[in-house]
Amino acid sequence: MPQPVLVSEAVVEISIADDSQATGGAGSIPGAPTANFECQAKSVKATITARTVDLTTLCSETEATFTTGLTGTLDLELYVDEANGPVFAYKTGYLCKVTINPGGAGSTLTYQGLITDSSLTYAPGDVEMETATIKLGAFGFTTVYS
Amino acid sequence: MSFEPLIISKWIYDTLSADVTLAALLSGSKAPNYQQGVYLEVAPEKDPISQQMPQLPYIVYSRLGSDGSDQTVLCGNRYYTIPLFRITVWDQKNGSISYARVKDIIDRVDVLLGKQTVTASGLTFLSQRYDTDQPFEIGSDGRVDYGLSLLYRFNTAI
Numbered sequence: 631m632p633q634p635v636l637v638s639e640a641v642v643e644i645s646i647a648d649d650s651q652a653t654g655g656a657g658s659i660p661g662a663p664t665a666n667f668e669c670q671a672k673s674v675k676a677t678i679t680a681r682t683v684d685l686t687t688l689c690s691e692t693e694a695t696f697t698t699g700l701t702g703t704l705d706l707e708l709y710v711d712e713a714n715g716p717v718f719a720y721k722t723g724y725l726c727k728v729t730i731n732p733g734g735a736g737s738t739l740t741y742q743g744l745i746t747d748s749s750l751t752y753a754p755g756d757v758e759m760e761t762a763t764i765k766l767g768a769f770g771f772t773t774v775y776s
Numbered sequence: 777m778s779f780e781p782l783i784i785s786k787w788i789y790d791t792l793s794a795d796v797t798l799a800a801l802l803s804g805s806k807a808p809n810y811q812q813g814v815y816l817e818v819a820p821e822k823d824p825i826s827q828q829m830p831q832l833p834y835i836v837y838s839r840l841g842s843d844g845s846d847q848t849v850l851c852g853n854r855y856y857t858i859p860l861f862r863i864t865v866w867d868q869k870n871g872s873i874s875y876a877r878v879k880d881i882i883d884r885v886d887v888l889l890g891k892q893t894v895t896a897s898g899l900t901f902l903s904q905r906y907d908t909d910q911p912f913e914i915g916s917d918g919r920v921d922y923g924l925s926l927l928y929r930f931n932t933a934i
Contacts, residue, residue, distance in 0.1 A: 638852035668851035709855055732850075755904040755931045757847075757856055 635734035642671040642706075643729040650723045651744055651770060659770055663729045663740065667717065670708045672759070674730055676741055678702035678766065678774060700774045702766040704728055704741045710750070710758040718748035718762040725770050741775045744768035781839055781859040783897045784930045788837055788861060789814060791888050798888065801881045802833055819866075832921070833867040833878060835885065843906075843929050854934050863889065864911060864925040873912075873922050882924040889928060901932040 643663035651658050679702045685694040706728070710716050726745050731738040743766035751759045766774040792798060792814045799808040811826040817838045819830040843858040865881045892903045906929045912922035 637850065640850040640852075642850055669849050669853055669855075671850040672847070672855075674850070709849065755902060755929060757931070757933070 635732055635737065637732045640668055640671075640733060641666060641729065641731040641738075642668045642674060644706075644717065645727045646717075646721050646745070647725045651725050651768065652723060658725055660725055660727050660742075663727050667708060670711055672707040672709060673705075674707075674728070675705045676702065676730070676739075676766075676775075677704075700767055702743075702774055704743065704764040704766060706762045706764070708760050708762075710760055716748075716750055716758075716760045718745060718760055719750065721745050721762075722748050725768055726764050728764065739775050741766055742768075742771045743774065744770075778897075778899070780857055780899055780901075780932050780934065781861075781930075783899050784859055784861065784901060784932070785816060785837075785839065787894060787896045788863070788889065789816065792835060792837075792863075792885065795884070795888055798881070798884045801884055802835070804831075804833065804877075806831070833865055833881060835863060835865050835881070837861055837863040840927065846934075856934055857932050859930050859932065860906065860927060861930065862909075862925055862927050864909075864923045866921055866923040868919055868921050873920065875922075875924065878922075878924050882926060886926060889926070899932060899934075901930045904929045904931060 643666050645660040645663040645665065647658045647660040649655060649657035678700055680697045681699045681701055682695045682697055685696045708717060722745050724745050727740055727742045729738065729740040741764065743764040745762055746765045747763035749761050802813040803810060811823040811830060814835045819834060819836055822828065823830045840860040840862045843860055846854045846857040849855045863885055865878045865885065867878045886905065889903055890905045894901055905926060907927035909925035911925055912920055914920050
């Protein structure tokens with residue numbers, strides 16, 4: 631009987647490039663993630679979407695959808711660490727890699743893309759949180775994940 | 777990992793019972809600290825200091841659950857929790873109710889407990905006043921015990 635993957639002790643590693651994508655050069659491509667944020671990460675959601683074109687012709691009996699490439703987004707929610715501060719502040723426009731291993735066979739994936747959104751949330755008495763959205767498959771990468 | 781509410785409960789007791797101003801307000805016409813005057817959950821049948829039935833006014837505080845469930849992170853650890861505590865100052869009246877005496881006491885409680893950032897026993901928490909209430913109880917002899925309550929959230933980083 632299939633067993634579910636109970637997410638506990640999931641690994642969440644993040645690397646952000648030294649320079650912005652617009653600056654270009656070697657510094658705009660991040661290295662492999664090594665900094666682990668698993669004990670700050672509240673949630674991670676990855677969505678991969680196939681870009682398509684419609685090749686339906688007048689004689690087609692069904693819609694003839696054709697894949698042209700992959701895109702998608704990675705949404706992260708992190709608690710802000712008191713000593714280190716926010717991870718994604720001032721980093722919109724930077725390329726980023728995020729490795730996730732929630733456990734389970736073959737489940738380690740490294741997502742790569744461009745940080746397009748980051749936000750910080752402050753509310754009285756609550757802990758500070760940050761969220762980031764990474765648009766996968768940015769210029770500088772050849773795949774959305776590896 | 778520890779049972780955080782017990783650490784907070786101890787801090788509440790230590791803070792309230794150590795304050796000289798509050799002890800004077802609770803003593804009424806008697807000597808300060810003639811009885812413990814600050815009790816967890818319920819007033820005992822016999823006060824441990826006076827060895828008599830607790831005399832009003834006094835303070836009773838108790839845990840009131842948590843504001844939501846504990847927050848966790850992907851590594852599997854708990855990240856923060858928000859226990860709630862209710863602090864009630866009780867007094868009694870045989871005629872019309874006057875809050876004059878209990879108001880001074882509850883105001884002092886709020887000075888001591890409200891908006892405090894505390895590190896105790898390796899735990900850091902922020903107290904935040906959350907709600908108020910005005911409970912009363914009518915005894916079988918017609919005596920009315922009435923009180924003023926403060927509800928606090930203790931935002932606790934684990």
